[in-house]
Amino acid sequence: MSSGQVPPTQTDQLMDRLSEGARARGDRPRSNPEIEDEGPIAEATILAIDDNPTNLKVVFEFLRDRGFKVLIASSGESGIERAQKARPDLILLDVMMPGIDGFTTCARLKADPLTQDIPIIFMTALADVDSRVRGLTVGGVDYITKPVERDDALARINIHLQLRQEMKARMAAQAALTELAAGLEEQVQERTRALSESLAQLQQAQVQLIHAEKMSSLGQLVAGVAHEINNPVNFIHGNLTIAQEYVEGLMELVDLAMGGAIATDIEKVATELDFEFVREDLAKILRSMETGTQRIRDIVLSLRNFSRLDESHLKAVDLHEGLDSTLTILNARLKGRGNRLAIEVVRRYGELPPVECYAGPLNQVFMNLLANAIDALDEGPPPSWTGPELDWQPRIEVRTEALAGDRVRVSVTDNGAGIAPEQQSKIFEAFFTTKEIGKGTGLGLSISWDIVVHRHGGQMHCRSELGQGTTFMIDLPVRQGTAS
Numbered sequence: 001m002s003s004g005q006v007p008p009t010q011t012d013q014l015m016d017r018l019s020e021g022a023r024a025r026g027d028r029p030r031s032n033p034e035i036e037d038e039g040p041i042a043e044a045t046i047l048a049i050d051d052n053p054t055n056l057k058v059v060f061e062f063l064r065d066r067g068f069k070v071l072i073a074s075s076g077e078s079g080i081e082r083a084q085k086a087r088p089d090l091i092l093l094d095v096m097m098p099g100i101d102g103f104t105t106c107a108r109l110k111a112d113p114l115t116q117d118i119p120i121i122f123m124t125a126l127a128d129v130d131s132r133v134r135g136l137t138v139g140g141v142d143y144i145t146k147p148v149e150r151d152d153a154l155a156r157i158n159i160h161l162q163l164r165q166e167m168k169a170r171m172a173a174q175a176a177l178t179e180l181a182a183g184l185e186e187q188v189q190e191r192t193r194a195l196s197e198s199l200a201q202l203q204q205a206q207v208q209l210i211h212a213e214k215m216s217s218l219g220q221l222v223a224g225v226a227h228e229i230n231n232p233v234n235f236i237h238g239n240l241t242i243a244q245e246y247v248e249g250l251m252e253l254v255d256l257a258m259g260g261a262i263a264t265d266i267e268k269v270a271t272e273l274d275f276e277f278v279r280e281d282l283a284k285i286l287r288s289m290e291t292g293t294q295r296i297r298d299i300v301l302s303l304r305n306f307s308r309l310d311e312s313h314l315k316a317v318d319l320h321e322g323l324d325s326t327l328t329i330l331n332a333r334l335k336g337r338g339n340r341l342a343i344e345v346v347r348r349y350g351e352l353p354p355v356e357c358y359a360g361p362l363n364q365v366f367m368n369l370l371a372n373a374i375d376a377l378d379e380g381p382p383p384s385w386t387g388p389e390l391d392w393q394p395r396i397e398v399r400t401e402a403l404a405g406d407r408v409r410v411s412v413t414d415n416g417a418g419i420a421p422e423q424q425s426k427i428f429e430a431f432f433t434t435k436e437i438g439k440g441t442g443l444g445l446s447i448s449w450d451i452v453v454h455r456h457g458g459q460m461h462c463r464s465e466l467g468q469g470t471t472f473m474i475d476l477p478v479r480q481g482t483a484s
C-alpha cells in the first residue's frame with residue numbers, strides 16, 4: 001500500500017464514538033477537556049524508543065508532566081532489552097532508527113512472549129502514510145504523528161492504556177476462572193473416584209450376597225435331592241434287616257435238612273418260621289429293594305443329566321430328558337406340604353426333533369421356570385379360590401411342541417396367583433424380585449433370558465393373568481445358526 005486512505009484504527013473508532021455521543025447529547029464543542037484533565041492510568045509506565053534525543057526529550061517531558069512513569073531508549077535493540085526487563089504498559093516507537101528500525105523492533109517485541117502483549121504506538125511523520133500502514137500491519141496498535149500533537153497523542157495513549165488494563169483484568173478473570181475450573185475438575189475427579197470406589201465395594205458386596213443366596217438355594221436343592229435319595233435308602237436298609245432274619249431262618253431249615261433231621265422236626269421249625277409267609281415276603285422285599293435301587297439310580301442319572309458338566313459345547317439333545325431330570329431333582333419340592341396338596345405335574349410332550357443346544361445351561365432355564373412355578377404355588381390358591389385351601393389342586397403343566405420354521409417351544413404353566421400387569425415388564429430385569437430377602441435374588445429370569453436369547457438365538461415370553469396363573473414360553477431354533 002503506497003498511498004491512499006489509512007484504515008481506521010481502534011482508537012479512531014473509539015474517538016469517533018466519543019464525539020458522536022457528545023454530539024448526540026448536544027454538548028458544546030470543547031477542546032476535549034476530559035482527555036486533557038485525565039491523569040495517568042494507574043501510574044502507567046511508558047517506554048519511548050527514539051534515536052533522536054530532541055524528540056525523546058519532548059516526549060519524555062510531556063509524558064512525565066502528565067504523571068506517567070517514563071522510560072527511554074535510543075535504539076531498537078536497547079528498547080527491546082528495556083521492555084523485557086521493565087515490562088512497560090505501553091511503548092512509543094519511532095520508525096526510522098539506525099540499527100534495527102521500528103518495524104523490526106516491533107516484530108521482535110511481538111514475537112517474544114514477555115513483551116508481546118504490550119501495546120505499541122508508532123511515531124511517524126505526518127506525511128508518511130506508508131509507514132503508518134506498515135506499522136499497523138506488523139503489530140502496532142496505533143500511531144501518533146511527529147511533531148507530536150499533544151492532545152491527540154494523550155488521547156490515543158490513554159485509550160490504549162485503558163484497553164490494556166481491561167485486557168489485563170479480563171485475562172486475570174480468565175485465569176481465575178481457569179483455576180476455578182481446574183479446582184472444580186479436581187473435585188469432580190475426586191468425587192468420581194470416591195463414587196467408583198463405593199460402587200466397586202457395593203458390587204463386591206452384591207456379588208457376595210448373590211453368592212451366599214445362590215449357595216443357600218443350591219443347599220436347599222441338594223437337601224431336597226438328599227432327601228429323595230434317603231427315602232429309598234432307608235427303606236432298603238429297614239428291609240435288609242428283615243430280609244436278613246428271613247434268610248437266617250431259612251438257612252436254619254437248610255442246615256436241618258442237610259444234617260439229616262427228621263421231617264417232623266423240620267416241619268416244626270418251618271411252622272415256627274412261618275415258612276410260606278417268609279418265602280412270599282422275601283420275594284416282595286427283594287422286589288421293592290430293586291425298585292428302591294432303581295429310584296436311586298434314576299436320581300443319580302438325573303443329576304448327571306441335569307449338570308451335563310461334560311457338555312459345554314453345542315449338541316443335539318432330547319429336551320424331554322432335560323425336563324424330566326429337572327423335575328426329578330425338584331421332586332421333593334413338588335410334594336404336599338402344610339396346607340398345600342402335592343403339585344400335580346402334567347407332561348404334554350409333543351414330537352420333538354433333537355435340539356442343538358448347550359444342554360447344561362438350558363436345564364438351568366427349565367430349573368428356573370419350574371422353581372418359579374413351585375414358588376408361586378407355594379403361596380397358596382389365588383384370591384379367586386373360594387373353597388377350602390386344602391381342596392385346591394396346584395398344578396404345573398409342561399408342554400412341548402414343534403413349531404413351523406424348524407423351531408420348538410417349551411411352555412411351563414402354573415395355576416398360581418399370576419403376575420400383576422405392572423410387574424410383567426420388569427420380571428426379566430436383573431435383581432427384580434417380589435420374594436422375601438434370602439428367598440429370591442431376582443436373577444433366575446434374567447439369566448434364563450440371557451441363555452435363551454443370547455446364547456441360543458431363541459425367544460422368551462410370559463403370559464400371565466392375575467388369579468389365573470402364568471405361562472412362560474421358550475422358543476428355540478432346532479439348529480444353531482438358523483435363528484431368525
Ligand SMILES: Nc1ncnc2c1ncn2[C@@H]1O[C@H](COP(=O)(O)OP(=O)(O)OP(=O)(O)O)[C@@H](O)[C@H]1O
Pocket residue numbers: 217368372373376414416417418419427428432433434435439440441442443444445446470
Ligand atoms: N410363575 C410365576 N408366577 C408368579 N410370579 C412369577 C413367576 N415367575 C416369576 N415371577 C415373578 O418374577 C420375579 C422374578 O423372577 P426371577 O426368577 O428372576 O427371580 P426370583 O425367583 O425372585 O429369584 P431367583 O434369583 O432366586 O430366581 C419373581 O420374584 C416373581 O415376582
Ligand SMILES: [Mg+2]
Pocket residue numbers: 368371372440443444445
Ligand atoms: Mg426364580
